[in-house]
Amino acid sequence: MNDMTPSDPPRARRRPSLVDAACEHIRASIRDGEHWPGSQLPTEAVYVESLGVSRTVVREAVARLAAEGLVEARQGKGVFVSETARYQAFQVTREELENLDDVIQLLELRLGVETEMAGLAAERRSEVDLMDMRRQLRILGQSDVGMDRSVTADVTFHRAIAKASGNIYYGKLIEFLGVRLVPPRSVYLRQSDAYMDDAYRAVIGQEHEAILDAIAARDAERAHAAARTHMSESLKRHREIKRLAKK
Incomplete structure (x- = not known):
């Protein structure tokens, strides 16, 4: 749900954060078929190197995508694209x-x-x-x-x-x-x-x-x-x- 309350002042469009950018990068790779449902994503270290961000940023981005149901973490194995990723619902956040x-x-x-x-x-x-x-x-x-x-x-x-x-x-x-x-x-x-x-x-x-x-x-x-x-x-x-x- 939109949790913006009526008392909140309107805000200028904010610049995308590093987490936003990392999310969009991973999301686009899934959307464009670089990583298919069920496949394993690159390691955290790879994203740190390729995106030039910290491990914390990568972890936050993955956590956000997991909350969206786009990816899932498997203990001891890594992060995988959700099997239902191709059927993700239309969203307006x-x-x-x-x-x-x-x-x-x-x-x-x-x-x-x-x-x-x-x-x-x-x-x-x-x-x-x-x-x-x-x-x-x-x-x-x-x-x-x-x-x-x-x-x-x-x-x-x-x-x-x-x-x-x-x-x-x-x-x-x-x-x-x-x-x-x-x-x-x-x-x-x-x-x-x-x-x-x-x-x-x-x-x-x-x-x-x-x-x-x-x-x-x-x-x-x-x-x-x-x-x-x-x-x-x-x-x-x-x-x-x-x-x-x-x-």
Whole structure:
């Protein structure tokens, strides 16, 4: 999970550490087929020599890759590439969301996903699904709701749409992205007073209502359009925050 709390200040993109670099070197060698699943990795001493780093750096890099399930240490034998390395799951780590650009890229990914998801939700939704969506919009419409709860309600609204789509993989993807997007979005939105007022809430409310109305009407084409409009506008807002932050 993303353990970045909403109180954390946004940070400039950090330079990769020596451990990061060592991890990527080993990860790339596995990805590119230099070391196949089940094969033994070079010794610690070889990496110290070839990468020009300390043994501590190599050990930390291997420990991180082991935590990812990419490699495994066998006592008395060495470190081996995991048999399941080729099937490693898609990941977005906390370190990859330390910059507003990263948040924007994830929102770009969601644009296409949300559009198709809303269309399916319009075709398959139940009355319970609609109740769930309306519940989150009521929270978003309350003027005394804080930023953290507002962003969470926003994500939960989209999670309800994913559920209504009837496709469990949409649900898993939205859950995955939501867990990672909520904290950093809360941080960046809080930096801009323009995104905390009633006018902002009203705009967001209208965009969400348009999606809900289309889904309730079982109008897939209109749901597509409403979801695309909402995600496109969300991207514009975050790009504007980025522009203002540079001043």
